[in-house]
Every structure is written in C-alpha cells, then in structure tokens.
Amino acid sequence: MPQEWIMRYFLIAGEPSGDNLGAALMAGLRALDPEAEFAGVGGRAMMAQGMESLFPMEELSIMGIAEVLPKYFHLKRRIAETARAVAEFAPDALITIDSPDFCLRVAKSARALNPGLRTIHYVAPSVWAWRAGRAAKMAKVIDHVLAILPFEPPLMEAAGMSCDFVGHPIAAEAQAGPGEAAAFRAAQGIAPDAPLLLCLPGSRRTEVGRLGPRFGEALRLLGAQMPALRVVIPTVPNVAALVREMTADWPSAPVVIEDSAAKKAAFAAADVALAASGTVSLDLAANGVPMVIGYDVAPLSRLLMGLLLKTDTVTLVNLVSETRAVPEFLGKACQPGPLAGALADLWNDPEARDRQVAAMDLTMARLGRGGEAPGLRAARSVLDAIRARR
Numbered sequence: 130m131p132q133e134w135i136m137r138y139f140l141i142a143g144e145p146s147g148d149n150l151g152a153a154l155m156a157g158l159r160a161l162d163p164e165a166e167f168a169g170v171g172g173r174a175m176m177a178q179g180m181e182s183l184f185p186m187e188e189l190s191i192m193g194i195a196e197v198l199p200k201y202f203h204l205k206r207r208i209a210e211t212a213r214a215v216a217e218f219a220p221d222a223l224i225t226i227d228s229p230d231f232c233l234r235v236a237k238s239a240r241a242l243n244p245g246l247r248t249i250h251y252v253a254p255s256v257w258a259w260r261a262g263r264a265a266k267m268a269k270v271i272d273h274v275l276a277i278l279p280f281e282p283p284l285m286e287a288a289g290m291s292c293d294f295v296g297h298p299i300a301a302e303a304q305a306g307p308g309e310a311a312a313f314r315a316a317q318g319i320a321p322d323a324p325l326l327l328c329l330p331g332s333r334r335t336e337v338g339r340l341g342p343r344f345g346e347a348l349r350l351l352g353a354q355m356p357a358l359r360v361v362i363p364t365v366p367n368v369a370a371l372v373r374e375m376t377a378d379w380p381s382a383p384v385v386i387e388d389s390a391a392k393k394a395a396f397a398a399a400d401v402a403l404a405a406s407g408t409v410s411l412d413l414a415a416n417g418v419p420m421v422i423g424y425d426v427a428p429l430s431r432l433l434m435g436l437l438l439k440t441d442t443v444t445l446v447n448l449v450s451e452t453r454a455v456p457e458f459l460g461k462a463c464q465p466g467p468l469a470g471a472l473a474d475l476w477n478d479p480e481a482r483d484r485q486v487a488a489m490d491l492t493m494a495r496l497g498r499g500g501e502a503p504g505l506r507a508a509r510s511v512l513d514a515i516r517a518r519r
Contacts, residue, residue, distance in 0.1 A: 143228025
C-alpha cells in the first residue's frame with residue numbers, strides 16, 4: 130500500500146482469546162501494508178507476528194472484581210507504564226483488544242498524554258448482556274470499534290462510536306479433518322468407537338481453580354454411566370501444570386494436551402464437550418462438537434453480575450444463532466449433577482444433538498464462514514478509521 134510514512138500500531142491484548150484476535154489483525158494489517166510496525170502487549174500468537182511484548186500478557190489474565198482487587202496496585206503501575214510506552218511509540222492508532230478493565234484505562238491515560246491519539250477497540254463490550262452504560266463510558270476514550278458479533282454495530286453507534294462488524298477469526302480458521310482425528314485417537318490409545326469428551330475448564334488460573342473440581346465430579350458421575358468414556362483436556366501453557374495436578378486422580382485417565390496441532394485434532398475427534406463459558410464455544414461450533422457450558426465466579430462478582438445481567442444466556446452459540454440449543458449452568462447452577470445430566474442427554478437424545486449442530490452451523494455462517502478472513506476485514510476497518518480521522 131503506497132504511503133508517505135510507515136504506519137505504526139500499538140496493540141494491547143490481555144488474554145489468549147484477545148491474543149488470537151490481535152495476531153489475526155496484525156496479519157491482516159501486514160497483508161495490506163508489509164512495512165507496518167507494531168508494539169504493545171500480547172501473547173505468543175501476537176509475538177509470532179513480530180511483536181515484542183512490553184511485559185507478559187499473563188499478568189492481565191484475571192477476571193472478576195474479587196480476583197482483581199489483590200493485584201490492583203500492580204495493575205495500576207502497568208497501566209501507567211503502558212500509557213507512557215504508547216506516547217513514546219507515537220502510533221497511528223492505539224488498538225486495545227478486549228480486557229476492557231485494563232485496556233480502557235490505558236486508552237484514557239494515553240489520550241491524556243496525546244489528545245490527538247486515534248483509539249480503536251476490538252470486541253465490543255457486551256452491553257446486550259449487562260451494564261449498558263459501558264458503551265457510553267467507552268465512547269469517551271474510544272473512537273472506533275471492531276465488533277465480532279453481527280448485532281453489535283448499532284449499539285456502539287448509538288453510544289457515539291463508529292463500528293464495523295468484522296466477524297471472528299474462528300470463522301476462517303482451518304479445522305482438522307477426519308484423518309487427523311483418527312490419528313489423534315490412535316496416538317492417545319483411544320478406540321475409534323470410544324465416547325470422547327473434551328473438558329475445557331478455562332484459560333485462567335482462577336477459572337481452572339473454581340471450575341475444575343466441579344467438572345471433575347461431573348465426569349465421575351458421567352463415567353459411572355459410561356465406563357468406556359475417555360476425556361481429553363486441551364489447555365494453555367500458563368495453567369497446564371495446575372490442570373495436570375488437579376486432574377491426576379480424575380476418572381477415565383484424562384489426556385492433557387498443550388500442542389496446538391494436537392488440540393485441533395482433539396476438537397475434530399471429540400463427540401461432546403464440557404466447557405467454561407467464553408469464546409471456546411465458537412471453537413467447538415466450528416468443529417460441530419455439541420457442548421454443555423458451565424461457569425461461575427467469586428461470590429461477590431456473582432452477586433454483582435446477577436443484579437446486572439440482562440439476558441437469559443451468555444453462550445455465544447445461543448446468542449448468534451438466536452436459539453437456546455446449548456445448555457448452560459451459571460453461578461450456583463454450575464454443579465456436577467446438572468452438568469453430568471446435560472452431558473448424558475447429548476449422548477442419549479439425537480434431537481438435542483441435531484438442534485445444537487443446526488445452531489452451530491448457523492452461528493458459523495453468521496460469523497463469516499466462507500467470506501473474507503475476519504482478520505483482514507478488521508485490518509481494512511482499522512485503515513478506514515484512520516483515514517476518516519485524517
């Protein structure tokens with residue numbers, strides 16, 4: 130892309146899902162402008178695209194008021210440090226990715242240092258679910274939003290920001306095929322006809338610590354009904370040791386995997402999944418794996434979220450498909466018995482499986498499967514937003 134200067138972008142991601150979004154965006158920006166320069170905070174995926182992270186992204190991978198409070202002063206120092214780094218880098222745009230508690234504070238501080246700074250936020254706040262005022266608050270420090278859900282742009286525009294729906298990278302991501310799935314089962318000693326369940330208790334230590342024991346007990350109950358059940362637990366490096374320690378005495382000899390290729394093959398090989406709420410539901414949808422969702426937070430965070438929640442579901446497949454095909458158990462309802470019962474239903478009720486498969490197919494179509502890669506769409510939106518400002 131011919132231009133008179135080198136475009137510079139400062140990106141901030143605070144968790145693995147944001148790291149993947151950031152990496153896809155960086156790839157898209159570089160496809161449109163090979164000379165683009167990047168700085169910021171990110172994880173392995175963004176660093177693989179050429180970013181040197183200001184500090185380890187894992188420091189930001191915490192969630193919930195009760196979890197954040199003990200790290201408040203450390204996070205406050207990181208906010209100030211990151212804002213100064215933005216000012217020193219002098220980017221054409223600051224692009225913050227999800228993690229609003231950290232990212233929007235950085236945007237506010239960075240704009241105080243440079244009032245002309247162009248600010249873009251990737252992943253709209255879920256104002257359709259709770260805390261509708263967040264969009265108006267965000268509009269004070271953010272100019273443009275990259276939305277991953279098709280119904281979000283009008284909500285952002287009503288708050289005073291420009292917004293484009295850019296889809297989700299999972300919609301364009303290549304998935305493992307039947308051959309890779311069969312090879313995975315063989316490599317792990319899992320018979321071709323053995324019932325295979327994916328267990329996904331989250332990517333944060335707080336999530337794993339809270340959900341892991343409940344998921345484990347649910348699998349004990351399910352295993353009593355299905356003696357041949359095998360369990361695979363895909364995880365990420367920052368919680369892998371905790372997951373292995375926690376699951377050492379689980380039934381069905383769980384297989385814990387970190388390798389990305391093995392994880393893709395595991396998703397293709399699985400029959401059913403038990404997962405924490407989050408973007409992992411889209412990974413499962415992309416592979417057509419019926420799922421049960423469970424999630425809980427600390428009691429204080431649960432109380433506040435219960436008071437503010439505006440929707441009857443938080444599962445992305447349900448929201449995007451406008452169905453309630455995926456059963457979810459949130460807060461106090463996230464207990465082993467109901468989780469195990471819902472999982473058993475997916476094996477015993479073909480109609481329940483068919484409803485989920487239809488909802489997952491619709492979800493992927495609405496998120497852009499078959500169209501231009503979302504990372505490239507996001508990159509075009511970023512460049513358009515910068516040109517509009519100029």
